[in-house]
Amino acid sequence: MTLPDLLMLAVLVLGGASAVLVVVARNVVHAALYLVVALLAVAGTFLVIGAEFLAWTQVLIYVGAVVVLILFGLMLTRAPIGPIEADSDNRRLALATSVVLFVFLATMIFRAFGRTELPLSVTRTAALGEVLYVHWAFPFMSLGFFLTVALVGAIILARKEEGEGPEPQLDPEMATERPTPAPTDTSTTPGVTKPSEEITA
Amino acid sequence: MQAVYPLTFAALLFCVGVYGVLARRNAVLVLMSVELMLSAVTINLVTFGQIAGDAVLTGQAFALFVLAIGAAEVGVGLGIILLLYRNRATVNIDDADLMKY
Numbered sequence: 001m002t003l004p005d006l007l008m009l010a011v012l013v014l015g016g017a018s019a020v021l022v023v024v025a026r027n028v029v030h031a032a033l034y035l036v037v038a039l040l041a042v043a044g045t046f047l048v049i050g051a052e053f054l055a056w057t058q059v060l061i062y063v064g065a066v067v068v069l070i071l072f073g074l075m076l077t078r079a080p081i082g083p084i085e086a087d088s089d090n091r092r093l094a095l096a097t098s099v100v101l102f103v104f105l106a107t108m109i110f111r112a113f114g115r116t117e118l119p120l121s122v123t124r125t126a127a128l129g130e131v132l133y134v135h136w137a138f139p140f141m142s143l144g145f146f147l148t149v150a151l152v153g154a155i156i157l158a159r160k161e162e163g164e165g166p167e168p169q170l171d172p173e174m175a176t177e178r179p180t181p182a183p184t185d186t187s188t189t190p191g192v193t194k195p196s197e198e199i200t201a
Numbered sequence: 202m203q204a205v206y207p208l209t210f211a212a213l214l215f216c217v218g219v220y221g222v223l224a225r226r227n228a229v230l231v232l233m234s235v236e237l238m239l240s241a242v243t244i245n246l247v248t249f250g251q252i253a254g255d256a257v258l259t260g261q262a263f264a265l266f267v268l269a270i271g272a273a274e275v276g277v278g279l280g281i282i283l284l285l286y287r288n289r290a291t292v293n294i295d296d297a298d299l300m301k302y
Contacts, residue, residue, distance in 0.1 A: 008206040016213045019237055023221035028230060035233050038214070042240045045207055051247050051261055054268075058243075061268055066236065066275050073229050073279040077286045088295060094223030102216035109208045116204040118251055128258055132265070135257045143269050150273035157280035160287070 004120055008048050015041025032070050039063050049118065053125040207248045215241035228282045228292045232275065239271040 018037035025031040039062040046055035088094075132140055214237050221234025243264040250260015286292050 002202070004202040005206070008202060008210075012206060012210045012213075015210060016217075019214050019217045022233055022237065023217055023225065023230070028227055031230055031233060035236065038237060039240060041210075042214070042244060045210060045244055046247060048202070049207060049247055049251055051251075051264070054243070054247060054261055054264055057265065057268060058240075061272055062236070062240070066272060069275055069279060070229060070233060073232075073282060076283055077229065077292045088224055088226050091224045094220050097223060098216040098220035101219060102212060105212040105216070106209060109205055109212060113204045113208060116252060118202045118204040118207070118248065119254060120202055121251075123258065123261060128261055131256075131258045132262060136262045139262075139266065143266055147269055147273050151276055154276040154280035157277065158283045 004048055008045070011041050011044040011048065015044070028074055029071070032067060032074060035070070036063055036067050039067070048120075050120055050122040052122060053128050204248060204252060207244055211241040211244040211248070213241075214238070214244070226293050226295055228285065228294050228297075229279075231294060232278050232282070235278075236271065236275070239267060239274075243267050 015038050018034045018041065021034040022031050022038055025034060039058065043055045043058040043063070046052075046058060218234045218236075218238035218241065221237065222231055225231055225234065246260045246264040246267065248260075250258065250264075253260070282292055285297055289296060291297075
């Protein structure tokens with residue numbers, strides 16, 4: 001066993017364990033923190049394979065931005081900080097699906113790539129940049145446009161519209177039931193249908 | 202290094218993500234599981250790119266694209282979840298059945 005093998009095994013065990021903990025954790029904040037470890041393990045895999053730039057991009061975007069965004073989402077939806085209620089009813093079916101899928105994929109991988117050696121060569125960031133800005137220039141710039149559109153769309157989606165929806169109930173007993181519709185004054189806004197009617201329909 | 206290590210790691214991450222998407226009820230946790238599945242895809246892309254070893258680094262370029270699309274997906278997904286929470290006062294995806302037959 002060489003050094004890359006050992007590093008990759010350590011990353012595999014650490015990342016696999018924390019990924020499993022993400023989906024079984026009772027506490028949603030703990031799940032988000034385990035996600036940090038799992039995504040760092042993915043960055044570690046990139047480092048072992050030799051994709052330096054991708055590894056640090058993974059750390060910056062996922063660990064730096066996405067996890068912070070998810071924690072904000074947990075905070076804004078007033079997620080229960082303590083243990084949450086049980087999983088969905090099809091938990092056993094989901095477990096069976098994922099185990100069968102993993103056994104299938106692992107069998108395929110070991111049959112097809114059991115003896116394939118992975119050439120470990122470091123991809124320099126300058127080389128990747130040259131390829132990105134010459135060969136992949138058009139897709140790369142479209143990606144920037146796409147990101148702008150997506151973020152503007154996200155802002156428009158999350159913005160509060162006038163007279164939209166009831167205020168969320170703070171009472172935990174009421175929160176599990178359907179929210180009471182807010183009284184909408186249809187006399188002042190004639191063309192607008194009541195949002196509460198669409199919800200309860 | 203054997204190619205099976207990163208490929209197995211990717212398969213493991215993907216299957217754990219599938220379990221999370223199917224079994225969890227909190228919409229933010231479902232989003233986290235989707236992130237795990239996207240990470241599995243990037244690992245596969247980079248690994249196969251290294252095995253093929255082409256000159257224009259297709260695997261790593263596509264992995265970068267998946268990374269950016271994942272970031273955009275988290276933004277839009279959290280926007281939808283906040284909207285759901287505002288209108289239904291819940292993030293339980295079993296309750297989001299407005300369009301269910």
